[in-house]
Amino acid sequence: MTYDRLVCANCASPVSEGRCPVCRASRERLQQQDGLFGGLTPAALIALLVALIAVAVLAHEMATVA
Numbered sequence: 001m002t003y004d005r006l007v008c009a010n011c012a013s014p015v016s017e018g019r020c021p022v023c024r025a026s027r028e029r030l031q032q033q034d035g036l037f038g039g040l041t042p043a044a045l046i047a048l049l050v051a052l053i054a055v056a057v058l059a060h061e062m063a064t065v066a
């Protein structure tokens with residue numbers, strides 16, 4: 001994430017510096033989002049791969065039946 005470039009609406013300093021409670025809350029929320037996507041992306045890729053393999057197998061079976 002590029003939250004280091006975000007400027008706080010409350011204290012007008014970079015959110016990444018965490019100078020006020022609003023900054024710290026925003027920073028924490030964004031970091032949690034980062035962690036969520038970091039854990040989600042590999043799992044999503046594996047799920048996509050499994051789905052593609054399933055489709056390929058189904059298509060192959062359909063081709064051999066027909």
Ligand SMILES: [Zn+2]
Nearest residue numbers: 008011020023
């Ligand atoms: Zn602030």
